[in-house]
Ligand code: HEC
């Protein structure tokens with residue numbers, strides 16, 4: 610060929626070839642750079658995601674204000690005390706989150722999540738008001754209820770308002786919708802199995818039922834107050850109510866029975882059995898002064914009459930502290 614032994618004519622075509630390759634690589638680099646700035650990469654933006662009236666952008670502020678990242682990771686950033694929350698909404702869904710976030714250190718039970726599904730925002734977001742359909746759609750919620758429901762958690766009980774909870778759900782919905790290319794990796798430990806038995810458990814403060822703490826069929830034979838203590842735990846009431854007179858989302862129950870309750874309309878009522886039953890079945894019939902309307906789920910369709918009576922019997926036993 611033209612490029613003989615020791616010939617310098619080889620140099621020119623080689624150099625030309627190198628420039629061509631370099632030019633192609635530069636073009637690919639520029640094209641990819643432009644592509645990475647395109648809006649149409651299928652990535653959601655937070656201003657397009659909401660949960661009911663709540664916006665993901667507001668939820669991000671709540672997430673920062675409570676320093677959730679001080680304990681949790683989000684898309685790889687943050688701390689490792691609590692689990693990664695990037696895909697939490699997709700796993701557990703809005704009703705489980707609404708039952709968990711304000712809870713007094715307890716994991717939601719089936720009944721607590723079902724009560725959240727009475728909320729129209731929840732129904733619209735989850736696409737159904739049936740707990741069975743919900744658990745099918747969000748298997749992570751079913752798994753959490755089955756493995757931890759009713760147990761105590763290490764997550765601190767934060768003083769979140771109802772609006773803040775809605776906003777946090779919107780934010781977690783947004784992060785779940787982000788394309789994170791498979792992040793976070795699937796956790797390979799049996800972390801969901803552990804249940805903490807902390808000494809300060811809220812229900813443990815109630816008079817202890819029969820020493821054979823065997824749950825299940827035996828619980829029907831318990832006396833009504835002990836049955837009621839179990840029911841308020843299972844139905845997520847303790848997410849909002851303290852068993853002493855502390856204010857949480859709702860008023861504390863300590864010393865409530867037969868006390869005078871000031872209502873939002875300026876009148877006063879005695880907390881007798883009829884009032885307590887009504888407060889559980891139709892909480893919006895009478896609103897306690899200083900508390901919001903429409904926050905407590907109406908348990909009328911969820912609890913049977915004897916269950917409401919058992920809860921009222923339990924409320925009789927709670928004293929002011
Ligand atoms: C002081 C540390 C701390 C802070 C602050 C904190 N968390 Fe947690 N959180 C935890 C721990 C620890 C767990 C796991 C609890 C357990 O396994 O008992 C947890 C669990 C959770 C879970 C359930 C996770 C699952 O997969 O079941 C959610 C959801 C959650 N936190 C949301 C939040 C949000 C939202 C905030 C901020 C508003 C927040 N956390 C602030 C420590 C914290």
Ligand code: HEC
Nearest residue numbers: 844845846849858859860870888892895896897900904905
């Ligand atoms: C999502 C939060 C929430 C849950 C869950 C909840 N409540 Fe309430 N509850 C409230 C709020 C807020 C009020 C005060 C407003 C009102 O009067 O409806 C209240 C009021 C009450 C009152 C009247 C208290 C008083 O001082 O007069 C009773 C009794 C009561 N709830 C019982 C229950 C029982 C029993 C359950 C579970 C079966 C339950 N609540 C679940 C938020 C909640």
